[in-house]
Amino acid sequence: MNLAADVLTITAVSAGAFFFLAGTVGLLRFPDTLTRLHALTKADTLGLGLVVLGLLPRAPSPTGALKLVSIWLLVLLAGATVSQLIARAARREAA
Amino acid sequence: MTPLQALDAGVVALVLAVAVWTIAAREAVAAVVGFVVYGLLLALVWLRLGAPDVALTEAAIGGGLSGVLLLGAAGRLRAAGTTAGQEPGIVLRLVAVALSVTVAAGIAASVMRLPDPAPTLAPAAAANAAATGLGNPVTNVLMAFRAMDTMLEKVVLLLALVGVWSLAPDRLWGGRPGPRHRADPQGALAFLARLLAPVGIVVGVYIFWVGADHPGGAFQGGTILAAMWLLVMMAGLTDAPPVGRRWLRLVLLSGPAVFLVVGLGGLGLGAAFLAYPAAWAKPLILAIEIAMTLTIAVTLGLLMAGVPERSARE
Numbered sequence: 001m002n003l004a005a006d007v008l009t010i011t012a013v014s015a016g017a018f019f020f021l022a023g024t025v026g027l028l029r030f031p032d033t034l035t036r037l038h039a040l041t042k043a044d045t046l047g048l049g050l051v052v053l054g055l056l057p058r059a060p061s062p063t064g065a066l067k068l069v070s071i072w073l074l075v076l077l078a079g080a081t082v083s084q085l086i087a088r089a090a091r092r093e094a095a
Numbered sequence: 096m097t098p099l100q101a102l103d104a105g106v107v108a109l110v111l112a113v114a115v116w117t118i119a120a121r122e123a124v125a126a127v128v129g130f131v132v133y134g135l136l137l138a139l140v141w142l143r144l145g146a147p148d149v150a151l152t153e154a155a156i157g158g159g160l161s162g163v164l165l166l167g168a169a170g171r172l173r174a175a176g177t178t179a180g181q182e183p184g185i186v187l188r189l190v191a192v193a194l195s196v197t198v199a200a201g202i203a204a205s206v207m208r209l210p211d212p213a214p215t216l217a218p219a220a221a222a223n224a225a226a227t228g229l230g231n232p233v234t235n236v237l238m239a240f241r242a243m244d245t246m247l248e249k250v251v252l253l254l255a256l257v258g259v260w261s262l263a264p265d266r267l268w269g270g271r272p273g274p275r276h277r278a279d280p281q282g283a284l285a286f287l288a289r290l291l292a293p294v295g296i297v298v299g300v301y302i303f304w305v306g307a308d309h310p311g312g313a314f315q316g317g318t319i320l321a322a323m324w325l326l327v328m329m330a331g332l333t334d335a336p337p338v339g340r341r342w343l344r345l346v347l348l349s350g351p352a353v354f355l356v357v358g359l360g361g362l363g364l365g366a367a368f369l370a371y372p373a374a375w376a377k378p379l380i381l382a383i384e385i386a387m388t389l390t391i392a393v394t395l396g397l398l399m400a401g402v403p404e405r406s407a408r409e
Binding site for chain 1: 283284286287290291294
């Protein structure tokens with residue numbers, strides 16, 4: 001059981017870190033605002049989701065786990081809204 | 096080098112690099128973004144130093160609030176269009192560099208010359224922690240042992256707000272701050288404001304409440320409440336109140352006023368200014384903290400809302 005939790009933590013957090021790395025590379029390398037946003041939101045949503053998933057078995061209590069999940073949900077909400085707003089501003093500027 | 100030491104070294108290198116980048120950035124907006132990143136990295140440094148209370152404040156004030164204030168200033172500067180003639184000359188720049196280097200060298204010299212171990216009152220504060228019934232030593236110091244500093248800090252906030260208001264032309268004195276925000280009521284921003292504000296208010300009150308025993312407190316909680324208020328105003332769901340309203344002035348004064356009344360009460364009971372009677376320490380501190388959280392939230396929100404630009408009737 002302990003081993004399974006450790007394996008889950010290591011796999012999920014590493015996968016999350018990979019998505020953050022990929023998102024950062026995309027942010028630096030992609031040619032325009034919309035594609036950069038695409039790369040960035042991948043890191044936010046999937047990367048952070050995987051990190052939170054990996055940390056869940058380490059949470060000291062069920063409320064601690066709930067806090068981790070709500071942090072992820074809040075980042076999802078903020079990330080989705082902010083990328084919408086930036087994309088709209090970018091399109092208005094281009095038009 | 097252990098992995099944690101490598102992490103610390105990496106964060107320190109990043110902080111220094113971002114600091115240099117912020118100073119070297121040519122565009123005001125880029126410099127502000129650098130400053131926000133710098134504040135968030137500093138919050139990480141405070142966490143690694145074992146000071147989560149300072150880290151929370153740094154992230155909220157240094158990263159968030161100052162960043163938004165500076166972004167607004169940068170936007171106005173760009174709209175006003177600074178011309179080449181207004182840029183500081185080489186002499187002024189050199190003087191600024193010399194002053195900054197002198198101050199930095201002075202601070203570095205005094206830190207290097209501190210006796211080892213550095214003089215501290217931490218053991219004395221920890222030994223008397225039980226007197227107030229608070230579990231968080233930082234809140235203990237802020238509210239009991241150095242309460243005078245905390246009270247004056249709130250007065251300084253009020254003075255800052257008066258300074259911002261005083262930029263308003265006479266005919267708009269007491270009017271509504273900032274432009275009227277118009278956003279699509281069905282749009283993403285309005286959606287976020289409707290969904291996030293209730294959650295944010297709960298989080299803000301929670302952070303204020305756990306400040307008694309865990310990292311958190313009036314300032315951090317108040318900042319979150321102010322951010323939620325601003326979000327709702329920016330989404331156009333509500334308008335900024337005219338700054339001349341009596342209820343607004345009362346809320347702004349409530350924090351320092353409750354603090355002063357309790358402080359003078361301590362003096363009247365024969366102890367000292369801001370000395371809490373032992374049996375009443377916890378409820379009194381709680382009352383002050385509630386009033387302070389309200390004051391901080393409204394003051395910070397109005398600081399960001401800016402100078403009165405519209406008459407109260409609009």
